[in-house]
Amino acid sequence: MKSAVVVFPGINRETDMMRALEATTGNKPLSVWHTDPELPKVDLVVVPGGFSYGDYLRCGAIAARSPIMADIRAKAAKGLKVLGVCNGFQIVAEAGLLPGALVRNAHLHFVCREVKLAVENNSTFFTNRMKKGAIVSCPVAHGEGNYICNEETLKALEGEGRVVFRYTQGTNPNGAMNDIAGIVNQAGNVIGMMPHPENMIEPLHGKTDCRPLFEGLLAA
Amino acid sequence: MTKAPAPKITPDIVKQHGLKPDEYARFLKLLGREPTMTELGICSAMWNEHCSYKSSKKWLKTLPTKGPRVIQGPGENAGVVDIGDGQAVVFKMESHNHPSFIEPYQGSATGVGGILRDVFTMGARPIAALNALRFGAPDHPKTRHLVSGVVAGIGGYGNSFGVPTIGGEVNFHPRYNGNILVNAMAVGLADADKIFYSKAKGVGLPVVYLGAKTGRDGIHGATMASAEFDDNAEEKRPTVQVGDPFTEKCLLEACLELMASGAVIAIQDMGAAGLTSSAVEMGAKGDLGIELNLDMVPCREDHMTAYEMMLSESQERMLMVLRPELEKQAEAIFHKWGLDFAIVGKTTDTLRFIIKHEGEVKADLPIKQMGDEAPEYDRPWTEPMKLAILKDVPAPNDLKAAILKIIGAPDMCSRRWVWEQYDHLIGSNSAQIPGGDAGVVRVGPNKAIALTTDVTPRYVEADPFEGGKQAVAETWRNLTCVGAEPIAITDNLNFGNPEKPEIMGQLVFAIKGIDAACRALGYPVVSGNVSLYNETNGQAILPTPAIGGVGLLTDLSKMTTLAFKADGEAILLLGGHGSHLGQSIYLREVLGREEGAPPPVDLAREKLHGDFVRNLINHGQVTGVHDISDGGLAATAIEMALASGLGAKLDAISHEALFGEDQARYVLACKPAEAVKIITQAHVKGIDVIRIGTVTGEATLNVQGQAPISLAELKSAHEGWFPAYMSGEL
Numbered sequence: 001m002k003s004a005v006v007v008f009p010g011i012n013r014e015t016d017m018m019r020a021l022e023a024t025t026g027n028k029p030l031s032v033w034h035t036d037p038e039l040p041k042v043d044l045v046v047v048p049g050g051f052s053y054g055d056y057l058r059c060g061a062i063a064a065r066s067p068i069m070a071d072i073r074a075k076a077a078k079g080l081k082v083l084g085v086c087n088g089f090q091i092v093a094e095a096g097l098l099p100g101a102l103v104r105n106a107h108l109h110f111v112c113r114e115v116k117l118a119v120e121n122n123s124t125f126f127t128n129r130m131k132k133g134a135i136v137s138c139p140v141a142h143g144e145g146n147y148i149c150n151e152e153t154l155k156a157l158e159g160e161g162r163v164v165f166r167y168t169q170g171t172n173p174n175g176a177m178n179d180i181a182g183i184v185n186q187a188g189n190v191i192g193m194m195p196h197p198e199n200m201i202e203p204l205h206g207k208t209d210c211r212p213l214f215e216g217l218l219a220a
Numbered sequence: 221m222t223k224a225p226a227p228k229i230t231p232d233i234v235k236q237h238g239l240k241p242d243e244y245a246r247f248l249k250l251l252g253r254e255p256t257m258t259e260l261g262i263c264s265a266m267w268n269e270h271c272s273y274k275s276s277k278k279w280l281k282t283l284p285t286k287g288p289r290v291i292q293g294p295g296e297n298a299g300v301v302d303i304g305d306g307q308a309v310v311f312k313m314e315s316h317n318h319p320s321f322i323e324p325y326q327g328s329a330t331g332v333g334g335i336l337r338d339v340f341t342m343g344a345r346p347i348a349a350l351n352a353l354r355f356g357a358p359d360h361p362k363t364r365h366l367v368s369g370v371v372a373g374i375g376g377y378g379n380s381f382g383v384p385t386i387g388g389e390v391n392f393h394p395r396y397n398g399n400i401l402v403n404a405m406a407v408g409l410a411d412a413d414k415i416f417y418s419k420a421k422g423v424g425l426p427v428v429y430l431g432a433k434t435g436r437d438g439i440h441g442a443t444m445a446s447a448e449f450d451d452n453a454e455e456k457r458p459t460v461q462v463g464d465p466f467t468e469k470c471l472l473e474a475c476l477e478l479m480a481s482g483a484v485i486a487i488q489d490m491g492a493a494g495l496t497s498s499a500v501e502m503g504a505k506g507d508l509g510i511e512l513n514l515d516m517v518p519c520r521e522d523h524m525t526a527y528e529m530m531l532s533e534s535q536e537r538m539l540m541v542l543r544p545e546l547e548k549q550a551e552a553i554f555h556k557w558g559l560d561f562a563i564v565g566k567t568t569d570t571l572r573f574i575i576k577h578e579g580e581v582k583a584d585l586p587i588k589q590m591g592d593e594a595p596e597y598d599r600p601w602t603e604p605m606k607l608a609i610l611k612d613v614p615a616p617n618d619l620k621a622a623i624l625k626i627i628g629a630p631d632m633c634s635r636r637w638v639w640e641q642y643d644h645l646i647g648s649n650s651a652q653i654p655g656g657d658a659g660v661v662r663v664g665p666n667k668a669i670a671l672t673t674d675v676t677p678r679y680v681e682a683d684p685f686e687g688g689k690q691a692v693a694e695t696w697r698n699l700t701c702v703g704a705e706p707i708a709i710t711d712n713l714n715f716g717n718p719e720k721p722e723i724m725g726q727l728v729f730a731i732k733g734i735d736a737a738c739r740a741l742g743y744p745v746v747s748g749n750v751s752l753y754n755e756t757n758g759q760a761i762l763p764t765p766a767i768g769g770v771g772l773l774t775d776l777s778k779m780t781t782l783a784f785k786a787d788g789e790a791i792l793l794l795g796g797h798g799s800h801l802g803q804s805i806y807l808r809e810v811l812g813r814e815e816g817a818p819p820p821v822d823l824a825r826e827k828l829h830g831d832f833v834r835n836l837i838n839h840g841q842v843t844g845v846h847d848i849s850d851g852g853l854a855a856t857a858i859e860m861a862l863a864s865g866l867g868a869k870l871d872a873i874s875h876e877a878l879f880g881e882d883q884a885r886y887v888l889a890c891k892p893a894e895a896v897k898i899i900t901q902a903h904v905k906g907i908d909v910i911r912i913g914t915v916t917g918e919a920t921l922n923v924q925g926q927a928p929i930s931l932a933e934l935k936s937a938h939e940g941w942f943p944a945y946m947s948g949e950l
Contacts, residue, residue: 009558010466012382016648051380054466110375112643141379141643199645204662204776 047088060090089192100149106175299746324369344408356397386659398756438533504591610816628937688733695769704771716760798880
């Protein structure tokens with residue numbers, strides 16, 4: 001399973017993500033700079049977390065218009081797997097690959113804490129090793145993780161089972177609609193999530209709940 | 221050589237620049253003529269307290285700064301300490317007190333930005349940040365606004381830049397009502413043989429400006445930080461710098477790439493007094509002159525004067541001496557990251573600092589006397605009065621109420637409201653996050669560094685010498701508690717007006733205390749910062765020598781935390797029962813008194829006890845460790861219980877022993893079979909260890925002879941104060 005991690009100016013969790021991918025899949029991911037005209041030949045592209053372009057204008061708005069996004073869009077349309085985490089989710093949403101938007105946390109503060117996620121869809125390329133309804137601990141670290149979308153989109157997401165992760169046990173940290181923490185597109189190849197699974201995969205992290213998520217990448 | 225016509229510089233203009241009449245006279249003698257306005261500006265910046273350390277240098281020189289691990293002591297952008305395996309840690313703590321009071325978000329944000337630059341300018345990628353914050357009384361009308369702004373600013377900058385903020389402290393006291401303290405610490409990791417210094421080398425080499433453009437923000441920031449506030453403090457808002465963490469992140473990556481390319485001969489960040497201090501310091505250290513052509517400085521505002529460009533404190537800028545044959549590669553790196561790269565001058569052999577702008581010489585100054593030969597003072601001081609040891613402090617009428625009051629007090633309660641606004645996980649290397657004795661960050665497969673900031677200002681106020689010792693000793697204990705070997709400190713000394721002999725006496729004796737502790741513990745000072753004139757309308761802050769301690773865990777698997785681990789564990793007290801209630805949290809929070817001498821610090825005992833505890837940890841003999849400080853044994857035991865959800869059953873104990881803040885003591889949890897062994901081993905070394913209780917599965921604190929207090933109630937008090945206060949409920 002070959003993967004690439006895309007880096008925009010201001011992205012700062014690429015090292016965490018690359019380390020997690022290598023530790024769990026055994027493959028060292030390639031690093032792609034945002035001005036590269038096209039992606040290398042890979043099975044999975046990950047857009048990691050951070051503050052690309054300082055969150056100027058809107059989170060992910062400028063990165064979504066970077067040169068590399070054209071190729072990501074084109075290849076995603078053909079089935080390339082894309083995982084957007086935190087700022088990566090924001091970028092992927094701004095690029096139109098996922099519906100809805102991420103806005104300011106309801107309580108207006110940046111929040112870094114552990115939450116509980118219910119795995120609602122266990123047939124995606126990231127959740128195929130999980131039992132449906134499994135609850136995993138996972139940290140969040142964001143100021144704009146509040147997922148919103150219009151009524152029509154919400155109906156579609158819920159109706160089609162495209163909410164992949166939902167905050168549970170009262171741990172919604174940002175006021176997101178329907179406690180939505182992560183979603184998948186209709187074709188099933190693009191996932192966006194706000195929490196940081198790459199920070200919960202080894203004993204040092206206190207828990208390893210998110211390791212099986214990464215291990216699922218090998219099966220997909 | 222054309223010189224600009226000398227403007228009329230009146231005594232008032234000199235005063236506005238923060239120079240005393242005798243300092244100005246000294247300057248005139250040095251020049252042999254009237255200065256230009258630009259020259260006056262440069263001198264006022266370089267000779268102010270913040271940049272020159274003129275009141276403290278004499279005393280700072282007495283501190284121990286060397287050791288087998290020390291690669292670089294004070295005098296550079298940050299201290300550098302060898303941690304083995306070819307690695308070094310680079311760290312410093314710095315203050316941004318005055319700007320944060322005026323504009324809390326940007327003041328604290330740029331404080332973080334500045335200290336990060338001090339670390340990465342030496343070639344180290346920042347891997348951890350901490351901050352020590354002091355605010356006024358909770359019921360002071362400005363406090364909530366300041367807390368909110370400062371925490372948001374620190375988080376806003378650190379989180380975006382991408383460094384985990386993993387420790388720190390917050391205190392509240394009315395003496396900070398008019399002067400808050402924001403001390404920011406940064407720690408970076410570098411290859412020990414790839415450290416970059418600021419000393420300029422080589423004549424006729426290009427001096428290059430790197431980073432963000434220059435604007436009119438922060439002009440005279442350093443001068444503002446070198447003076448007291450009066451009622452018009454808010455008018456100083458244009459002197460507060462404005463930060464952009466995205467630019468700093470790009471600057472970090474560009475600088476590290478630049479350093480790897482071999483293009484850097486010397487490099488320094490532009491901090492206080494911006495282009496002025498960086499250029500003067502680089503030249504003066506290298507015994508070289510610097511000539512700058514301001515026409516080449518990238519500006520983001522029109523028609524900036526030489527004066528403005530030299531004194532601007534626009535952020536996210538660096539100055540370097542470039543290897544000329546690598547200019548093209550160097551420039552390309554900066555363009556990749558969207559930053560400015562401009563050759564703005566050259567090194568010379570004249571020892572003059574020459575500024576040219578629009579065809580005119582705006583300044584021509586002797587570089588050494590502006591920099592490392594700036595004035596140094598031996599200010600008069602009075603020896604602080606010794607207070608009597610407080611005796612016969614009454615027991616509380618209601619023990620449970622007293623305990624709840626203490627654990628829920630503003631200075632004692634959980635700071636979760638603060639540190640959940642900081643990304644403390646980025647980097648994926650956080651082995652311990654805020655809430656414990658020290659933050660711990662992995663630096664190798666089974667290796668980590670431990671970090672903490674400590675000082676007890678009320679102790680320093682009561683006895684600066686003991687308080688100075690205690691600050692260092694407390695960092696030593698906190699690092700020891702997680703299993704780390706304390707290796708070096710950075711110090712951030714925050715005091716009032718040094719022209720007052722009693723304030724100068726506090727500074728002198730606090731430094732003597734720090735000195736004594738550092739020598740006794742083999743724990744040198746490798747960097748630091750001094751912030752003076754923290755006074756408003758003549759009222760000074762509590763003397764606050766904040767200490768940032770760094771320790772090394774060579775076996776991360778041995779790291780210990782403060783939580784109890786299992787029902788049935790033995791609870792041991794190392795160091796004997798306490799009795800010292802003078803200056804204690806109990807005295808202040810329950811009885812409303814701030815009296816008496818602080819608990820004395822016996823450095824030999826601190827070393828003996830700390831080394832013994834570390835030994836126990838290395839041999840896996842203890843399951844939980846926590847040192848005793850604010851709130852005494854009661855607070856220590858409760859914090860261990862709350863961290864675990866397990867309760868504690870303690871033998872009968874007097875209020876003096878419960879709340880006494882006697883130093884050099886620890887509470888240990890261990891498997892029951894281990895307890896007797898530990899007590900015997902301690903006895904052999906002359907250390908007093910006794911069993912005082914047992915960990916229980918019942919969620920209560922159960923002191924024999926007293927009604928049990930539920931952990932739920934303790935947790936509610938502990939976690940409740942800060943969020944309730946900040947949301948305005950209190």
